[in-house]
Amino acid sequence: MLTKRTRPYWTQILHRDDGTIGAQHQTITEILDGDTILPGASISEPLPISGQDLDQVLGAATVAALAQVEALKASLTQCQAQLDQTNAALADAAQTLAEQRTQLEAAAGLATQQAQTIGALQATIAALQQLDKQAAPESE
Structure with missing residues (x-):
């Protein structure tokens, strides 16, 4: 309309x-x-x-300015609430990421240990196989 x-x-x-x-x-x-x-x-x-009309004009301008200030304050309050919500969500996300990083680092440490253990076992197997080869000619 x-x-x-x-x-x-x-x-x-x-x-x-x-x-x-x-x-x-x-x-x-x-x-x-x-x-x-x-x-x-x-x-x-x-x-x-005139002076009398000026009082009326300035009064209307003051009322309009005060109404605008109140509207802007309400908007600012709403924006601050949204910002607070966003900050809280970001803090939660940061905490979740920190926990996931800790879990990944622990898993990476375990994988490194497993790789070292496998390497040590492979070296032991190779040494045992070498000993077995050396011992085999004496058996014959």
Whole structure:
């Protein structure tokens, strides 16, 4: 659904040498499709505003700024919660990886021991076979 929105766009305050204040204000008119701002916004010509109107304009700007601050705080809180969840998940994953590394290192150590044992057994078998060959001619 298309909607038209006019909101404050720009306010300029001039402080004159004599201490008086002058101000101008512009609005922007936008067409929205839901929350999406469509291209083609129009900006009004600068309009002079009096002191009393300036209070009203600045009050509206302050209210809008405070609403935006609250929305950003809520978004920040949500992002912080997501970051905390992600950090917790990463800590869990790091712990799991550390445990798996320990298991792999233990398995690698066992494999090294087994290889050394096999090597020692092969050397013993070779030595026994050599002794057997040497002893065989004496039997004949």
